[in-house]
Amino acid sequence: MKRKWSLLIIAALISGCAGNRKIGRAPASLKEAFKNDFLIGTALSAGQIGERDAGARVLVPQQFNAITPENVMKCEAIHPQWNRYDYKLADEYVNYGSRRQMFIVGHTLIWHSQLPGFVHRIKSPDSLRLFMQQHIHTIASRYAGRVNSWDVVNEALNEDGTLRRSVFFEKLGPSYIAEAFKLAAEAAPGTLLYYNDYNIEQPAKRRGAIELIRKIQASGARIDGVGIQGHWHLGQVPFRDLEQSIADFSALGIKVAITELDINVLPRPKNMSGAEVSQKFASDPEMNPYPNGLPAALEEQLAKDYEQLFKILVKYKQQISRVTFWGVHDGQSWLNNWPIPGRTNYPLLFDRQGRPKPAYYRVLAVGEK
Template sequence: MAALFLTGLSLLPDTAFGQEIPSLKDTFRNDFGIGTALNMAQIEEKDPQMTAFIVRQFNMATPENIMKSGLIHPKWDTYAFEPADKLVEFGKKHNIRINGHTLIWHSQLPPFVRGIQSRDSVRAFFTNHIKTVAGRYAGKVFSWDVVNEALNEDGTMRKTVFLQHLGEDYVTEAFRLTQQAAPNTELYYNDYNNEQPAKRAGCIALVKKIQAAGVRIDGVGIQGHWHVGRVPLKDIEESILQYAALGLKVMITELDIEVLPRNFQGAEVSRQMAANAESNPYPDGLPDAVQQQLAADYQALFRLFLKHKDKITRVTFWGVNDGLSWLNNWPVRGRTNYPLLFDRKNQPKPAFYKVVSLK
């Protein structure tokens, strides 16, 4: 995912119309974990009201950026562990389980990696990075997104620096190294659009290759960056079934539902759109018809998740509230987006009540 851009917020208490807001984590405590993505201000507890809100609503968390290699490993022989260490402490303090995100991703790499020309040097970075980072947080994070977004839309391997220099077995090797460095940590492959048939087939082939090599993979993350009125429920259900049939846990790892115009699907961070009036149609609020469609989509999704709660272990939203969503700044900067269950003041939207009404 792309970087998150903070905006000034005036948060209201964790109440709505004088009534305490239900807790998502408590509502689904017997079904699956409820997670969110955290930025550095939240990890450092800059806003006590925000901290209290996060702790009440969520029992799992994924760092949005600080564990990506460009931030945690900025130079060949330099690691910046302090932010991730603070995340671990945040989780320990508030009884929130941490999913590490992510060890190997072609995007947000340290600048020095782009200048590497030799296979041996890429392999040295790859090996040392995994062993150092996964090893440091062994027993401290619950799980790792070991490899992120290694597939093209047609299910073939994405052309990355790792594929170029290390070959198609680099994914298997990443899981092997992480297993060695963090033997008691759950290991996941994470991607977007991997509920779509072609990409799903590629993901299944990738998993089978890892398993055939005798290397452990515990689960697959379906990111869940979907679009209002077009959530592919049948494809999602079929993917849950097929991934679970491989003996894998299934996670919805970066859930949000886009309500603004977009001419492509997924979460390819390199893609951009031009900013204009048509690309930001709701700067002053979401029309009721769209709000109700968003609510219906979230309700249908969670109804499906509950149907397969024996296979799904976690549902993580990519951001705490609408104002903190990365979709305000991607693929167009400065838009006003509304993709989550809570508004910019942490107040529940109709979608929230539709979701909790299922229990």
């Protein structure tokens, strides 16, 4: 069945692309369509890294030339106890990308979320600083020369642009961010170093991100780029703010990446803010209106949103290093269970069977022009 499914996916791609390309040309892919513009990436789950997802086994090497791990390099997975590291899945991930000669992203070294319990029990600033030093040095040096880019610090800002009062901020103060970049540069000198966050295309948070990047640079630390996550909503993608953000960030002498792209098609709960993972809301049938498929009108809106987005990204291709989708296909998307569990979402370019959606062809057409 797995082999049959893989063959069906390939047939669907070839058939669909034939309708969008001249007869006789080789089937297109995202990575081919944008090969002169920027890298095209996807996030991989543990099952996909282990090649247990038949659809992803075909789609990932065919469509993408960059990968990011969803969870296997986050602190709770790779460093579960003070003196114990678990490299099994992270090694599998790096080996997966190396075998396919892909651009490999490490995600993430310092983040306030998905920390093992022992980090929250650390009492003194000196002990927390020692943890941070050992954590960054041990992991970044292990993969030096194999991981091409690290999200060094993830989501350190509030929506108003001020610094989040995380466990790192509370005990180490704001200087922990520049220190993390210095440590990463020492451990992996040839690796690109990025700051990554959601909603930093929004004016207030963008100002905070610009101030943060300038302080990192002023400290003497190296920062190579900024990741705009790109968790947006159907019909509400902030195109104008995104263009301004690309211009403002690149003016700092760094590259811009879209690092976690998806477009949520489902209703948002009231009082929901940004992409903070700690937000949880109760299940409600009214908040899951499309369990059996996305209506054609919304499918068309999704295609339009993606098409317009990629037109902007190609316009600024000199400033953009990479565009990474947060998932390979709809069935994998975190948006099926966040912020409400058990929903059916349709935020990506491939459906639950790994088949290309109308949005895929619209994006492909942008790259082929």
